[in-house]
Amino acid sequence: MFAPRGSTAxxxxxxxxxxxxxxxxxxxxxxxxxxxxEVLMVAHMNAQALANTMATGEAWYFSRSRRNLWxxxxxxGHVQKVVEMRIxxxxxxxxxxxEQAGPGACHTGRRSCFYRAVPVGEGAGTRLEFRDAERVFDxxxxxxxxxxxxxx
Amino acid sequence: MFAPRGSTAxxxxxxxxxxxxxxxxxxxxxxxxxxxxEVLMVAHMNAQALANTMATGEAWYFSRSRRNLWxxxxxxGHVQKVVEMRIxxxxxxxxxxxEQAGPGACHTGRRSCFYRAVPVGEGAGTRLEFRDAERVFDxxxxxxxxxxxxxx
Numbered sequence: 001m002f003a004p005r006g007s008t009a010x011x012x013x014x015x016x017x018x019x020x021x022x023x024x025x026x027x028x029x030x031x032x033x034x035x036x037x038e039v040l041m042v043a044h045m046n047a048q049a050l051a052n053t054m055a056t057g058e059a060w061y062f063s064r065s066r067r068n069l070w071x072x073x074x075x076x077g078h079v080q081k082v083v084e085m086r087i088x089x090x091x092x093x094x095x096x097x098x099e100q101a102g103p104g105a106c107h108t109g110r111r112s113c114f115y116r117a118v119p120v121g122e123g124a125g126t127r128l129e130f131r132d133a134e135r136v137f138d139x140x141x142x143x144x145x146x147x148x149x150x151x152x
Numbered sequence: 153m154f155a156p157r158g159s160t161a162x163x164x165x166x167x168x169x170x171x172x173x174x175x176x177x178x179x180x181x182x183x184x185x186x187x188x189x190e191v192l193m194v195a196h197m198n199a200q201a202l203a204n205t206m207a208t209g210e211a212w213y214f215s216r217s218r219r220n221l222w223x224x225x226x227x228x229g230h231v232q233k234v235v236e237m238r239i240x241x242x243x244x245x246x247x248x249x250x251e252q253a254g255p256g257a258c259h260t261g262r263r264s265c266f267y268r269a270v271p272v273g274e275g276a277g278t279r280l281e282f283r284d285a286e287r288v289f290d291x292x293x294x295x296x297x298x299x300x301x302x303x304x
Contacts, residue, residue, distance in 0.1 A: 037189030
């Protein structure tokens with residue numbers, strides 16, 4: 001489905017898409033809000049999810065916990081329209097900038113999955129602090145009677 | 153070093169840091185520029201890298217290819233000062249916003265590792281397109297006589 005891996009120079013400086021799938025057949029995907037720049041979620045794509053995302057312009061992922069391909073929003077309606085996709089130097093991670101349909105990306109009802117801060121610096125402790133954590137939808141309503149197909 | 157994993161509710165709605173390290177003992181880290189919001193790189197942290205980052209306020213990673221703990225910038229001088237760290241809903245990914253020392257984060261000499269766009273949409277083809285790909289430093293000079301300690 002994708003080109004085989006070439007030399008380091010070909011992978012880093014070439015125009016050939018040759019993703020480096022890990023032992024589980026996955027690349028990492030970072031998804032940001034195309035307008036705000038906020039990181040909405042981090043997920044994974046197998047070859048099929050990557051191909052589907054490229055072909056349809058909507059985000060598809062592979063759930064590591066449920067072991068299934070899923071289209072973001074297929075349960076919740078909160079689909080993600082891809083505005084731009086980038087790939088990194090060694091081609092084992094992609095970055096998609098998306099227009100998020102609906103109020104939020106996270107299955108807990110928040111806009112982003114990253115709603116807690118980790119303390120940093122000497123003597124900062126280890127307690128998480130909720131930040132930008134307001135619920136923008138009620139998961140109990142959005143997923144009522146539906147099976148969540150993916151992780152987020 | 154970190155708390156054991158609790159129930160889903162505890163992991164998602166609690167204040168206890170209980171990272172979900174994968175089979176290789178790693179969590180994913182997304183690193184963005186604190187000012188521009190641009191995604192600079194995606195890397196991994198083992199427990200020690202995460203602990204070091206929290207304690208020192210500088211980014212530490214674990215290289216999957218070199219199998220070693222590394223402090224970002226220890227070869228290049230391009231250290232990353234952590235302005236804020238977030239963790240996601242299921243605690244298997246962190247997001248750090250950093251002040252990047254030096255001109256860029258990528259070992260190829262670019263500001264970001266994500267200097268190529270992947271075509272998206274029907275009939276878009278598969279050729280990568282260089283975007284924001286100007287070199288801001290010369291890796292041959294920066295790494296001259298030094299061993300690169302990590303992936304990027």
